Amino acid sequence: MKKFKFDYIQIRIVLIFVLLLCSTGFPQKINSSELICKIIIQAEKELPPNTPVSIPIDNYISRLSASSFILEKIDNSLRLKVPTQIEPGEQSKLWWLLPKKINAGEKQVFDLVHGTPQIAPLVQINMDSDGLEIHYKNRKALRYQYAPLKPPTGENPLYVRSGFIHPIWSPGGKVLTRIQPSDHIHHMGFWNPWTKTEYEGRHIDFWNLKKGQGTVRFVKFNSLETGPVFGGFEALQQHVAFDSTKGEKVVLNETWQIRCWAPLSGNNKFWIWDFFTSQSCASLSPLTLLKYRYGGFGFRGTSDWNERNSDYLTSEGKTRKDGNGTRARWCNVYGKTDKGNGGVLFISHPENHEYPEPMRIWPQGDVFFGYCPVVYADWNMVPNESYVRKYRVIVYDGTITKDEAEQYWYNFIHLPQIDVKWFSNK
Incomplete structure (x- = not known):
């Protein structure tokens, strides 16, 4: 087979942050200095698990290093770590997949906090x-x-x-x-x-x-x-x-x-x-x-x-x-x-x-x-x-x-x- 030479290929190893899907059994208090932002997703209709969602981060991406934050879903006293990925560009976005269903009329709350995620691309x-x-x-x-x-x-x-x-x-x-x-x-x-x-x-x-x-x-x-x-x-x-x-x-x-x-x-x-x-x-x-x-x-x-x-x-x-x-x-x-x-x-x-x-x-x-x-x-x-x-x-x-x-x-x-x-x- 002919070998193809890949001139001009840009391999975008995007800023990736994998966070193990785990939670603690005890309430965790987040120090105000650790909290970057709070995210609330409202569902007009049911949103199933694995639905892709994103927020723009243009004004903040320059202040964040490639391994400096963790996204956590707030579920009563539990905090569920959620994998995230940045899509760079003119309007950079932070993407993740909903870990659980959101029923119509309900919401899910996430905290973006400073921390070091575990990296393991999927x-x-x-x-x-x-x-x-x-x-x-x-x-x-x-x-x-x-x-x-x-x-x-x-x-x-x-x-x-x-x-x-x-x-x-x-x-x-x-x-x-x-x-x-x-x-x-x-x-x-x-x-x-x-x-x-x-x-x-x-x-x-x-x-x-x-x-x-x-x-x-x-x-x-x-x-x-x-x-x-x-x-x-x-x-x-x-x-x-x-x-x-x-x-x-x-x-x-x-x-x-x-x-x-x-x-x-x-x-x-x-x-x-x-x-x-x-x-x-x-x-x-x-x-x-x-x-x-x-x-x-x-x-x-x-x-x-x-x-x-x-x-x-x-x-x-x-x-x-x-x-x-x-x-x-x-x-x-x-x-x-x-x-x-x-x-x-x-x-x-x-x-x-x-x-x-x-x-x-x-x-x-x-x-x-x-x-x-x-x-x-x-x-x-x-x-x-x-x-x-x-x-x-x-x-x-x-x-x-x-x-x-x-x-x-x-x-x-x-x-x-x-x-x-x-x-x-x-």
């Missing part, structure tokens, strides 16, 4: 010459293929592809994606090309690779991050048009941001990861995404799934029989495998183009799902603009009810009310 990145894997405590979550993957023996070399996710693993180790199936060799697990486009007077298909009109390629990693609360990467990809006379031309630059959230307390049922994509024209030429029934991100389900043992359920109550072409805030794709039940819940963000987005759902046969914002209308991408789409992905073993799916959707798009009181001795 979300890790493993890389080889072909791909990048994200692990939770040595359990695999997903693999991003950055090296070009050749097609099966005897197939057209135009099917070579990079810049996709496969496998997606459930927490119990079930592989829920499939690549290069014989019926659609261009299907690549979880991937994000456009199908019917117009560029500089030509029709370009980045999806159906055998046409030889275009493809999508990995270019480089902009950043990698690992820590006790989340881990992931940002990758640059390019949508490339082929021309037999002029050669290749980059049409779109695209960044993928994948962030996986660490489950607390050894939770084995599900984990959460976010997929944010930002696309922009690579030249002064615009790109028109023409109205078509599929295009955008696609998900090809495991070969274990078929129309007899799998189904879809959307936020509007649609299924395999009547879901294709309809709009939905979320779609649950699920079925049976050789290891039991499992599935993937896809959640679309209200800021996405054409929200609630139309969907491509195969009504028969194997499982294919995709949000496709161009089902009913063209979409013009012009130079000097960025086009962002945001999705949350819940990968799980067992089952998820409609009410649970609604709760995951609500918690993705509605931030809870968080009140912070900073103390003068911070």
Whole structure:
């Protein structure tokens, strides 16, 4: 295998603070000189455990060293230490996961105090010459293929592809994606090309690779991050048009941001990861995404799934029989495998183009799902603009009810009310 040289990789070993989930059985008084801030989270609706929450810390980060504080949840006389992680940037944030459920109308109180946390990152990145894997405590979550993957023996070399996710693993180790199936060799697990486009007077298909009109390629990693609360990467990809006379031309630059959230307390049922994509024209030429029934991100389900043992359920109550072409805030794709039940819940963000987005759902046969914002209308991408789409992905073993799916959707798009009181001795 060809070894790839990672020029320009910024490995962001973010400021991480892992705090053992433990508590004392006796009341503990916090000296006022130790208290940095008090945080109160109010729940309008129920907030389940493992919900990601954050506070801005721009005004204070310069005064805090990388190992100088601990977050504690106040529970009557008990103080539960909670892992935290700083996301640096123009608006730096302190992230953590709710250790316990907050019922609707109730609150949780946290103290941020001076102290030395114990460091033990939980979300890790493993890389080889072909791909990048994200692990939770040595359990695999997903693999991003950055090296070009050749097609099966005897197939057209135009099917070579990079810049996709496969496998997606459930927490119990079930592989829920499939690549290069014989019926659609261009299907690549979880991937994000456009199908019917117009560029500089030509029709370009980045999806159906055998046409030889275009493809999508990995270019480089902009950043990698690992820590006790989340881990992931940002990758640059390019949508490339082929021309037999002029050669290749980059049409779109695209960044993928994948962030996986660490489950607390050894939770084995599900984990959460976010997929944010930002696309922009690579030249002064615009790109028109023409109205078509599929295009955008696609998900090809495991070969274990078929129309007899799998189904879809959307936020509007649609299924395999009547879901294709309809709009939905979320779609649950699920079925049976050789290891039991499992599935993937896809959640679309209200800021996405054409929200609630139309969907491509195969009504028969194997499982294919995709949000496709161009089902009913063209979409013009012009130079000097960025086009962002945001999705949350819940990968799980067992089952998820409609009410649970609604709760995951609500918690993705509605931030809870968080009140912070900073103390003068911070």
